[in-house]
Amino acid sequence: MSEKSRMGGGRIMARLIVLLGSLAYIMILAVINGSLGFVSAMGVTLMGAVGIAKALGEGIALSYGWIIALAVGFGVLRGALRYAEQYSNHYIAFRLLAVLRDKIFGALRVLCPAKLESKQKGAIIAMITSDIETLEVFYAHTISPICIAVVVSSAVFVFVGCVSSWYLALAALCGYLAIGVILPLISSKLMRSGGVGYRAEFSSFNAYFLDSIKGVKDIVLNNGEEARLGEVDRRSDRLLDYTKRLKRKTATAAGLTEIFVSVFVILTLIVGIVLVSQGALSLGKMIVGVVAVFGSFGPVIAISALPGNLTQTFASGDRVLKLLDEKPVVRPVTNGKDIDFKQVETIDLSFGYDKSERVLKDVCMHAEKGEIVGIVGASGCGKSTLLKLLMRFWERDAGYIEYDGVDVDAVNSDSLTDNVTMVSQSTYLFDESIADNLRIAKPDASIEELRAACRKASVDDFVMSLPDGYDTKVGALGDDLSAGEKQRIGLARAFLHDGKLILLDEPTSNVDSINEGMILKALKDGRAGKSIILVSHRESTMAIADRIYRVDGGRMSEVK
Ligand SMILES: Nc1ncnc2c1ncn2[C@@H]1O[C@H](COP(=O)(O)OP(=O)(O)O)[C@@H](O)[C@H]1O
Ligand SMILES: [Mg+2]
Structure with missing residues (x-):
C-alpha cells in the first residue's frame, strides 16, 4: 500500500x-x-x-x-x-x-x-x-x-x-x-x-x-x-x-x-x-x-x-x-474431493513467504494413520510454516502435498478442516465460560462430551476444581490460568473437534517440565487412534514420537 x-x-x-x-x-x-x-x-x-x-x-x-x-x-x-x-x-x-x-x-x-x-x-x-x-x-x-x-x-x-x-x-x-x-x-x-x-x-x-x-x-x-x-x-x-x-x-x-x-x-x-x-x-x-x-x-x-x-x-x-x-493467496475449494484421512505426504515441498527467500526447501515427509510424527528444529527454521502449508493457509511454491493421494489443492476446504485440526502455539481463550470456549470446536457438544475431551487432555480435574466448574468465566480467573492449563484446554478443543489428524505447534513451549509431562501423557493416552504431527524446538517433547524429522536451514531429514 x-x-x-x-x-x-x-x-x-x-x-x-x-x-x-x-x-x-x-x-x-x-x-x-x-x-x-x-x-x-x-x-x-x-x-x-x-x-x-x-x-x-x-x-x-x-x-x-x-x-x-x-x-x-x-x-x-x-x-x-x-x-x-x-x-x-x-x-x-x-x-x-x-x-x-x-x-x-x-x-x-x-x-x-x-x-x-x-x-x-x-x-x-x-x-x-x-x-x-x-x-x-x-x-x-x-x-x-x-x-x-x-x-x-x-x-x-x-x-x-x-x-x-x-x-x-x-x-x-x-x-x-x-x-x-x-x-x-x-x-x-x-x-x-x-x-x-x-x-x-x-x-x-x-x-x-x-x-x-x-x-x-x-x-x-x-x-x-x-x-x-x-x-x-x-x-x-x-x-x-x-x-x-x-x-x-x-x-x-x-x-x-x-x-x-x-x-x-x-x-x-x-x-x-x-x-x-x-x-x-x-x-x-x-x-x-x-x-x-x-x-x-x-x-x-x-x-x-x-x-x-x-x-x-x-x-x-x-x-x-x-x-x-486484494486477491487471496488461497481460494476455498468447494468442488473438489472429500477425504477420510489415512495418510499425508509431502514431496520436494518448497515455500517462501517472500519469493526471493525460501523458508522450506525440497521437504519430504509423511505421516500415517495412528502415528505420532515429531518435527524438531531451531526457532525460525520453518516448522510452523510447514503446518500452515498442510492446513493450506498458504499456497506452496513447488512440490506436492497429498492427502490420501489427493493433491491438497483439490481437497474440499470443509473436508480438510473436518479431518485436520491445528492447535497453535498459544491457545486464545475468550472471556466466556470454559464450556463456551470448548464448544467453539463443536457448538452442540453435550457437557459429557466436553468432559470426555477434557479428560483426554488431562484438564477435567482442573476444570472441576474451579468454583463454577465448566461454567467458570475465563475472565474471572484473570491470570490464574497457567500457560499449561490453557494449552491443555486448547488440546481438549482439538479432541472435541474430532479431526483425524491433529497438528500441534509447540504445545509445550510455554510450560514447565511438569506440565510438559502432563501434556505429553495426555497426548499419548488421549489420542485414541488419531494421528498427530508434533512440532517443537525442544528435544524432550519428541519423547512420545514414533518417528522424528529434523529441520535445519529449511531442509528436513528423518532421524528416527
Ligand atoms: N507471515 C509471514 N510472513 C513473512 N515471513 C514469515 C511469516 N511467518 C513466518 N515468517 C518467517 O519464516 C521463517 C520461518 O518461520 P516459522 O515457520 O514460524 O518458524 P518456526 O515455527 O520453526 O519457529 C522465519 O524466518 C519467519 O520470520
Ligand atoms: Mg513456530
Whole structure:
C-alpha cells in the first residue's frame, strides 16, 4: 500500500459512490429533502420581501393574506423537510457502517488466515475502526452537503436572474464560488499539516497512556512512576499544543468565511442599488432579489465547515478499496474431493513467504494413520510454516502435498478442516465460560462430551476444581490460568473437534517440565487412534514420537 500505487482522488470518489449500491437512492432523497429545506427556509424571508415589494407598488398577484399564509407554510415545511433530511442522512450513516463492515469482513474471510498472519494486523484493525468511520462521514456528511450546495445555489442563481436581475445573480454566483470552492481549498491546505499532526499525536498519546495503565504493575515495581508521569505530562502538553494550533486555524477559517459572506452580501446590495439608481431595476424587484441572495449562503457555508480535508478520506477509501480488490493467496475449494484421512505426504515441498527467500526447501515427509510424527528444529527454521502449508493457509511454491493421494489443492476446504485440526502455539481463550470456549470446536457438544475431551487432555480435574466448574468465566480467573492449563484446554478443543489428524505447534513451549509431562501423557493416552504431527524446538517433547524429522536451514531429514 505504498503512496505510489494510490488511486487518483476522482477514481476513489467514483468507486466509493458505486460501493453505495442501493443506498444511493436514499442519498438522493436526502439531497432533495435538504435542498427543498433550504429553499423553504429562504421562502420565509422571501415572502417578507415580496410583501414589501407589493407595498412599493410592484405588480404582485398574491394578496397580503396569501403572502402571510405562504410564509407560515414555508416555515412549517422547513421543519418537516429538515426532519426528513436528518432522518435519511442518519439512516444512510448507520446502514453504511453495516454495509462497509460487511464488505470488509467478507473480503477478510476469503483473505484469511494468510492475511491475518502478516504484519498488517494493526492496519486491518485500524481499517475496521477508523477508516470505516471516516468513510461514513464522507458519505453522510460530505457528499450530501456538496450536492445540496450545488442544487440550491444553482436554483437561487436562476431564480434571481429570472425574477430580479442577472447582474445580481452573477454577484451571488461569485460569492458561492468564493465561499464554497476557493475558501475551502485554501483552508484545507492550511489545515492539512495541522490536522495530520494532531491526529498522529492524539493516537500516539492514547496508545502511550493505555500502555502505561496496562503496565502499571511493572512501572511501580521498577520505581518508574516519576519518569512515566513526566512523560505523560510532556506528551499531554504537546497534544494541547497541537490542539491549540488546529483550533486557531479552524477559527481563522470560520472567521474568513463570515467575512466573505458579509463582503458578498454588501457587494450584491451595491449592485442592486446601482441598478435601481440607473433605472435598470425597480426597487421592489431589487429587494426581492437581494433578500433571496442574502438568505442563500447557508449551503455554501456548510461546505466551508466540512470536516477536515478530503485527503484523509481518500487515504481511507484507498485502503478499503485495495482490501476489497486484494486477491487471496488461497481460494476455498468447494468442488473438489472429500477425504477420510489415512495418510499425508509431502514431496520436494518448497515455500517462501517472500519469493526471493525460501523458508522450506525440497521437504519430504509423511505421516500415517495412528502415528505420532515429531518435527524438531531451531526457532525460525520453518516448522510452523510447514503446518500452515498442510492446513493450506498458504499456497506452496513447488512440490506436492497429498492427502490420501489427493493433491491438497483439490481437497474440499470443509473436508480438510473436518479431518485436520491445528492447535497453535498459544491457545486464545475468550472471556466466556470454559464450556463456551470448548464448544467453539463443536457448538452442540453435550457437557459429557466436553468432559470426555477434557479428560483426554488431562484438564477435567482442573476444570472441576474451579468454583463454577465448566461454567467458570475465563475472565474471572484473570491470570490464574497457567500457560499449561490453557494449552491443555486448547488440546481438549482439538479432541472435541474430532479431526483425524491433529497438528500441534509447540504445545509445550510455554510450560514447565511438569506440565510438559502432563501434556505429553495426555497426548499419548488421549489420542485414541488419531494421528498427530508434533512440532517443537525442544528435544524432550519428541519423547512420545514414533518417528522424528529434523529441520535445519529449511531442509528436513528423518532421524528416527
Ligand atoms: N507471515 C509471514 N510472513 C513473512 N515471513 C514469515 C511469516 N511467518 C513466518 N515468517 C518467517 O519464516 C521463517 C520461518 O518461520 P516459522 O515457520 O514460524 O518458524 P518456526 O515455527 O520453526 O519457529 C522465519 O524466518 C519467519 O520470520
Ligand atoms: Mg513456530
